[in-house]
Amino acid sequence: MELSEALDKIRRALINREFTIIVGLSEVFYEGRASSILGLGERVIMIKSDYSVLVHRPTGYEPTNWQPPNSKIDLKIDDDILIIEARRTNPSEVLTIKFHKVYNIFSQKLNDDADFSMYATEEDMKRAILADPSIIEAGFKPIEEEKKLKPSGFIDVFGIDSSGRLTVIELKRRNATVEDIRQLVEYVKGVEREYGVRPRAIIAAPGVQRSAIREMKINNVEFKCLTPRKSVEILGKKHGLDKYVGSE
Amino acid sequence: MELSEALDKIRRALINREFTIIVGLSEVFYEGRASSILGLGERVIMIKSDYSVLVHRPTGYEPTNWQPPNSKIDLKIDDDILIIEARRTNPSEVLTIKFHKVYNIFSQKLNDDADFSMYATEEDMKRAILADPSIIEAGFKPIEEEKKLKPSGFIDVFGIDSSGRLTVIELKRRNATVEDIRQLVEYVKGVEREYGVRPRAIIAAPGVQRSAIREMKINNVEFKCLTPRKSVEILGKKHGLDKYVGSE
DNA sequence: CCGTAAATTTCGCCA
DNA sequence: TGGCGAAGTTTACGG
Secondary structure (H helix, E strand, O other), X not given: OOHHHHHHHHHHHHHOOOEEEEEEEEEEEEEOOOEEEEEEEEEEEEEOOOOOEEEEOOOOOXXXXXXXXXXXXXXXXXXXXXEEEEEEOOOOEEEEEEEEEEEEEEEEOOOOOOOEEEEOOHHHHHXXXXXXXXXXXXXXXXXXXXXXXXXXXXXXXXXXXXXXXXXXXXXXXXXXXXXXXXXHHHHHHHHHHHHOOOOEEEEEEOOEXXXXXXXXXXXXXXXXXXXXXXHHHHHOOHHHHHOOOOOO | OOHHHHHHHHHXXXXXOOEEEEEEEEEEEEEOOOEEEEEEEEEEEEEOOOOOEEXXXXXXXXXXXXXXXXXXXXXXXXXXXXXXXXXXXXXOEEEEEEEEXXXXXXXXXXXXXXXXXXXXXXXXXXXXXXXXXXXXXXXOEEEEEEEEOOOOOEEEEEEEOOOOOEEEEEEOOOOEOHHHHHHHHHHHHHHHHHHOOOOEEEEEEOOEOHHHHHHHHHHOEEEEEOOHHXXXXXXXXXXXXXXXXXXX
């Protein structure tokens, strides 16, 4: 495709805030928080209607380079090269894409107002505990969620156990790491500063990494197995899902 | 576009491991580590040559749904709906895209063997200190990089200061947070366990968050201002890399 | 705006 | 393969 024709097409598409996809042979440069250079190769560039820019190579989940929404996009042709420059400020960053060849351009105004719902998040685990505190243990009573601690941090679930002892619960939707345990221990210290008594500490997660177990023993952290999936079942959302997705 | 024609096109493209882009009206379902439902809307689906799948809405950096490389992709038409199913195992996850309409399909084999180079990373900061330890302070001598600690963790740079005192340096390419300071303090404790003496602790970063300053004072953590950009400059003077950086 | 933490984080390194 | 930590992390939700 002629580069001048490509430039016109892209310019029109951007003015109309169309979803724009450019396929071609390009080099990519980035300068901002870091710097990067991507040599000449065939790849796909997407410019979305919010003026975010993504550079995708033929493999991998992540874009190699990008610019977030509301970037300022400039187009020009220089020395038979189509240059797309996407700038943002704060932090000041510039993404420069140099197309040596443009194979194909697609652009279209896309309409997408659909709801996106995600289940089996850490938030669902918290809601399950609040809905049925006995899944932690019999007699557990939540006092507060997202309790703010003095210097910094938020306790996921703060409550009292059946013997009236203050209890700090940290939730993780994946196996807990040593870092997660340290975070929980910091919360324990925060509660101790505020109340003058050392609370129980419970990590509620699907599992615990080996290295974290050591840290748990040292700091008297208890483990309660709780998975995101189980939490969703407790919340009774499973039915809403499996009419769409076959359960096996 | 006829869905049967679309299916044929996509099937051929996948067999040939072409970069495939499908634009149309779709619903998206995900079931695996979590679950999600995305209602009917116009969006762009990319299937890369490594069989990774990305679902992009008209705005935002992130794909709303995806499947990583090497997913198993099945196509079928059911009730006048084109269904693309991408499965992976370990963890078991399935992404289901239901196209009610397909507006456009692009597919092409893309060739991209280019090098990707990133500068001004945390790794560059470490290399800069090893190349010129005086940027930490006069007389500083690195002993070890990425020193492994007993229970867990790696010290970025481990060394001795001009008075012979053990020194632990934690690097951050961005302003240090209270979590970063706590991580550093854990490393200090690890060194104390191993050597029986409490080392100096230095956080080397462009800056420090307000809340982190409190944590630094409590734990006697020192701050040394070092930016990724400055580090690259130092490396450039020593190794002639500056022809890549700052050339605009 | 900063601060805090989640995320289907992903990715890369290394044992 | 699993643990460990960085990332131009991004995104969301507070104050």
